[in-house]
Amino acid sequence: MWRTRMAVAAGLCVAGATGCTSLLERAKNPLHFAALYLLDRAEDMMEVAEVGVTVSAEPGFAAYGSFASLTPVGAAYVNGYFIGLGGGQFLGLGAGRLGHCPFYLSATGVLVWGYEELGWQRFDTKNMSTLHCQDVGLPGMLTAPHGRPGPAPS
Amino acid sequence: MVHVGFVGNVNYLEILDLALGFAGMDICGDDGVLLGHWPGQTAQEADEAAGEFEDMRRQFAAEHP
Numbered sequence: 001m002w003r004t005r006m007a008v009a010a011g012l013c014v015a016g017a018t019g020c021t022s023l024l025e026r027a028k029n030p031l032h033f034a035a036l037y038l039l040d041r042a043e044d045m046m047e048v049a050e051v052g053v054t055v056s057a058e059p060g061f062a063a064y065g066s067f068a069s070l071t072p073v074g075a076a077y078v079n080g081y082f083i084g085l086g087g088g089q090f091l092g093l094g095a096g097r098l099g100h101c102p103f104y105l106s107a108t109g110v111l112v113w114g115y116e117e118l119g120w121q122r123f124d125t126k127n128m129s130t131l132h133c134q135d136v137g138l139p140g141m142l143t144a145p146h147g148r149p150g151p152a153p154s
Numbered sequence: 155m156v157h158v159g160f161v162g163n164v165n166y167l168e169i170l171d172l173a174l175g176f177a178g179m180d181i182c183g184d185d186g187v188l189l190g191h192w193p194g195q196t197a198q199e200a201d202e203a204a205g206e207f208e209d210m211r212r213q214f215a216a217e218h219p
Contacts (some may be wrong), residue, residue, distance in 0.1 A: 019193050021180040040185045044172040050163040129204035154165040
Protein backbone atom coordinates (compact mmCIF):
# COMPACT_ATOMS: atom_id res chain seq x y z
CA MET A 1 0.00 0.00 0.00
CA TRP A 2 2.77 2.44 0.96
CA ARG A 3 4.48 1.66 -2.34
CA THR A 4 1.37 2.71 -4.23
CA ARG A 5 1.23 5.92 -2.20
CA MET A 6 4.90 6.59 -2.89
CA ALA A 7 4.39 5.98 -6.61
CA VAL A 8 1.40 8.37 -6.68
CA ALA A 9 3.38 10.99 -4.74
CA ALA A 10 6.37 10.61 -7.09
CA GLY A 11 4.06 10.91 -10.09
CA LEU A 12 2.52 14.10 -8.71
CA CYS A 13 6.01 15.53 -8.08
CA VAL A 14 7.04 14.83 -11.69
CA ALA A 15 3.80 16.30 -12.98
CA GLY A 16 4.18 19.32 -10.71
CA ALA A 17 7.68 19.97 -12.02
CA THR A 18 6.44 20.28 -15.58
CA GLY A 19 3.08 21.88 -14.82
CA CYS A 20 0.34 19.83 -13.23
CA THR A 21 -3.29 20.17 -14.12
CA SER A 22 -5.44 22.23 -11.74
CA LEU A 23 -8.23 19.65 -11.85
CA LEU A 24 -7.93 18.73 -8.18
CA GLU A 25 -8.46 22.36 -7.17
CA ARG A 26 -11.38 22.91 -9.53
CA ALA A 27 -13.32 19.66 -9.22
CA LYS A 28 -16.15 19.55 -6.65
CA ASN A 29 -16.74 15.80 -6.83
CA PRO A 30 -15.51 12.75 -8.80
CA LEU A 31 -18.15 13.20 -11.52
CA HIS A 32 -17.25 16.86 -11.87
CA PHE A 33 -13.58 15.82 -12.02
CA ALA A 34 -14.28 13.48 -14.95
CA ALA A 35 -16.33 16.14 -16.76
CA LEU A 36 -13.64 18.80 -16.31
CA TYR A 37 -10.94 16.35 -17.43
CA LEU A 38 -12.80 15.70 -20.69
CA LEU A 39 -13.56 19.41 -21.13
CA ASP A 40 -9.88 20.31 -20.68
CA ARG A 41 -8.86 17.71 -23.27
CA ALA A 42 -11.51 19.02 -25.70
CA GLU A 43 -10.19 22.57 -25.23
CA ASP A 44 -6.60 21.35 -25.70
CA MET A 45 -7.71 19.63 -28.91
CA MET A 46 -9.30 22.84 -30.19
CA GLU A 47 -6.03 24.69 -29.54
CA VAL A 48 -3.86 22.31 -31.56
CA ALA A 49 -4.58 23.99 -34.89
CA GLU A 50 -6.14 27.14 -36.24
CA VAL A 51 -8.00 26.77 -39.50
CA GLY A 52 -10.62 29.20 -40.68
CA VAL A 53 -11.45 32.63 -42.00
CA THR A 54 -11.42 36.04 -40.40
CA VAL A 55 -14.13 38.59 -40.99
CA SER A 56 -13.83 42.22 -39.99
CA ALA A 57 -15.74 45.41 -40.64
CA GLU A 58 -12.61 47.55 -40.47
CA PRO A 59 -9.90 46.92 -43.06
CA GLY A 60 -6.90 44.87 -41.97
CA PHE A 61 -3.83 43.43 -43.60
CA ALA A 62 -2.19 40.05 -43.10
CA ALA A 63 0.64 38.41 -44.99
CA TYR A 64 2.49 36.68 -42.21
CA GLY A 65 4.10 33.29 -41.78
CA SER A 66 6.45 31.72 -39.28
CA PHE A 67 7.58 28.11 -39.46
CA ALA A 68 7.87 26.66 -35.95
CA SER A 69 8.01 30.25 -34.63
CA LEU A 70 11.60 30.41 -35.93
CA THR A 71 11.23 32.19 -39.27
CA PRO A 72 8.72 35.03 -38.83
CA VAL A 73 8.21 36.94 -42.07
CA GLY A 74 5.62 39.55 -42.96
CA ALA A 75 3.14 41.68 -41.11
CA ALA A 76 -0.43 41.35 -39.95
CA TYR A 77 -3.12 43.38 -38.26
CA VAL A 78 -6.59 41.92 -37.96
CA ASN A 79 -9.22 42.86 -35.40
CA GLY A 80 -12.48 41.12 -36.11
CA TYR A 81 -14.09 37.71 -35.90
CA PHE A 82 -12.86 34.19 -36.59
CA ILE A 83 -14.97 31.46 -38.15
CA GLY A 84 -13.45 28.01 -37.83
CA LEU A 85 -11.33 25.90 -35.49
CA GLY A 86 -8.81 27.47 -33.13
CA GLY A 87 -8.19 29.27 -29.88
CA GLY A 88 -10.00 26.63 -27.82
CA GLN A 89 -13.22 26.91 -29.78
CA PHE A 90 -14.85 25.51 -32.91
CA LEU A 91 -17.40 27.68 -34.72
CA GLY A 92 -18.13 29.45 -31.46
CA LEU A 93 -18.53 26.20 -29.50
CA GLY A 94 -16.31 26.60 -26.45
CA ALA A 95 -16.50 30.39 -26.65
CA GLY A 96 -20.17 30.68 -25.74
CA ARG A 97 -21.01 31.98 -29.21
CA LEU A 98 -22.66 30.69 -32.31
CA GLY A 99 -20.55 30.33 -35.45
CA HIS A 100 -17.76 32.73 -34.65
CA CYS A 101 -15.60 34.30 -31.94
CA PRO A 102 -13.70 37.59 -31.54
CA PHE A 103 -10.16 37.42 -32.92
CA TYR A 104 -7.18 39.74 -32.91
CA LEU A 105 -3.75 39.37 -34.50
CA SER A 106 -0.99 41.92 -34.66
CA ALA A 107 2.34 40.54 -35.83
CA THR A 108 5.48 41.49 -37.63
CA GLY A 109 8.55 39.49 -38.59
CA VAL A 110 11.89 40.10 -40.28
CA LEU A 111 13.01 36.45 -40.48
CA VAL A 112 15.47 36.48 -37.58
CA TRP A 113 13.08 38.16 -35.15
CA GLY A 114 9.38 38.75 -34.88
CA TYR A 115 6.67 39.78 -32.46
CA GLU A 116 3.13 38.45 -32.16
CA GLU A 117 0.04 39.55 -30.27
CA LEU A 118 -2.89 37.20 -30.44
CA GLY A 119 -6.34 37.47 -28.91
CA TRP A 120 -9.07 34.85 -28.84
CA GLN A 121 -12.63 34.91 -27.49
CA ARG A 122 -12.37 37.53 -24.70
CA PHE A 123 -9.67 40.19 -24.83
CA ASP A 124 -8.94 43.87 -24.67
CA THR A 125 -6.31 45.07 -27.14
CA LYS A 126 -5.21 47.69 -24.62
CA ASN A 127 -4.75 45.15 -21.82
CA MET A 128 -1.74 42.89 -22.35
CA SER A 129 -2.86 40.44 -19.68
CA THR A 130 -5.74 39.43 -21.94
CA LEU A 131 -3.54 38.69 -24.97
CA HIS A 132 -0.91 36.18 -25.95
CA CYS A 133 2.18 38.27 -26.67
CA GLN A 134 5.55 36.86 -27.53
CA ASP A 135 8.78 37.37 -29.40
CA VAL A 136 9.49 34.77 -32.05
CA GLY A 137 12.46 33.86 -34.19
CA LEU A 138 15.53 32.30 -32.58
CA PRO A 139 16.60 35.44 -30.65
CA GLY A 140 13.01 35.95 -29.54
CA MET A 141 12.76 32.39 -28.24
CA LEU A 142 15.93 32.89 -26.18
CA THR A 143 15.13 36.29 -24.70
CA ALA A 144 12.89 36.86 -21.69
CA PRO A 145 9.21 36.28 -22.43
CA HIS A 146 6.91 39.24 -22.83
CA GLY A 147 3.73 38.95 -20.86
CA ARG A 148 1.61 35.90 -21.41
CA PRO A 149 3.01 33.33 -23.82
CA GLY A 150 1.31 32.19 -26.94
CA PRO A 151 1.41 28.56 -28.00
CA ALA A 152 4.97 28.71 -29.39
CA PRO A 153 6.40 26.97 -31.30
CA SER A 154 3.66 27.12 -33.89
CA MET B 155 -17.87 46.50 -46.33
CA VAL B 156 -16.75 43.13 -44.97
CA HIS B 157 -13.07 42.12 -45.13
CA VAL B 158 -12.15 38.44 -45.21
CA GLY B 159 -8.85 36.69 -44.50
CA PHE B 160 -7.59 33.14 -44.14
CA VAL B 161 -5.84 31.52 -41.19
CA GLY B 162 -3.87 28.27 -41.08
CA ASN B 163 -1.60 27.31 -38.22
CA VAL B 164 -0.42 24.32 -36.20
CA ASN B 165 0.58 24.75 -32.55
CA TYR B 166 3.24 22.10 -31.93
CA LEU B 167 3.44 22.78 -28.19
CA GLU B 168 -0.32 22.36 -27.87
CA ILE B 169 -0.03 18.91 -29.46
CA LEU B 170 2.35 17.97 -26.65
CA ASP B 171 0.07 19.68 -24.13
CA LEU B 172 -2.87 17.61 -25.38
CA ALA B 173 -0.90 14.35 -25.24
CA LEU B 174 0.51 15.01 -21.77
CA GLY B 175 -2.87 16.30 -20.61
CA PHE B 176 -4.21 12.75 -20.71
CA ALA B 177 -1.57 11.94 -18.06
CA GLY B 178 -2.61 14.87 -15.86
CA MET B 179 0.06 17.33 -16.96
CA ASP B 180 -0.56 20.86 -18.18
CA ILE B 181 2.65 22.23 -19.69
CA CYS B 182 0.90 25.24 -21.25
CA GLY B 183 -0.83 26.12 -17.98
CA ASP B 184 -4.14 26.57 -19.79
CA ASP B 185 -6.39 23.96 -18.19
CA GLY B 186 -9.60 25.67 -17.12
CA VAL B 187 -8.42 29.14 -18.17
CA LEU B 188 -8.38 30.98 -21.48
CA LEU B 189 -4.76 32.12 -21.33
CA GLY B 190 -1.80 30.02 -20.28
CA HIS B 191 1.50 30.80 -18.64
CA TRP B 192 5.11 29.71 -19.02
CA PRO B 193 6.26 26.54 -17.25
CA GLY B 194 7.61 27.49 -13.84
CA GLN B 195 5.36 30.57 -13.76
CA THR B 196 2.08 30.90 -11.87
CA ALA B 197 -0.99 32.50 -13.43
CA GLN B 198 -0.51 35.48 -11.11
CA GLU B 199 3.12 35.87 -12.19
CA ALA B 200 1.97 35.76 -15.82
CA ASP B 201 -0.50 38.58 -15.09
CA GLU B 202 2.26 40.62 -13.43
CA ALA B 203 4.63 40.01 -16.36
CA ALA B 204 1.91 41.19 -18.73
CA GLY B 205 1.42 44.31 -16.58
CA GLU B 206 5.16 45.07 -16.66
CA PHE B 207 5.18 44.64 -20.42
CA GLU B 208 2.20 46.98 -20.73
CA ASP B 209 4.08 49.61 -18.69
CA MET B 210 7.09 49.23 -21.03
CA ARG B 211 4.82 49.76 -24.04
CA ARG B 212 3.23 52.86 -22.51
CA GLN B 213 6.68 54.28 -21.70
CA PHE B 214 7.90 53.57 -25.26
CA ALA B 215 4.79 55.21 -26.73
CA ALA B 216 5.28 58.28 -24.53
CA GLU B 217 8.93 58.61 -25.55
CA HIS B 218 8.20 58.03 -29.25
CA PRO B 219 4.94 59.86 -29.93
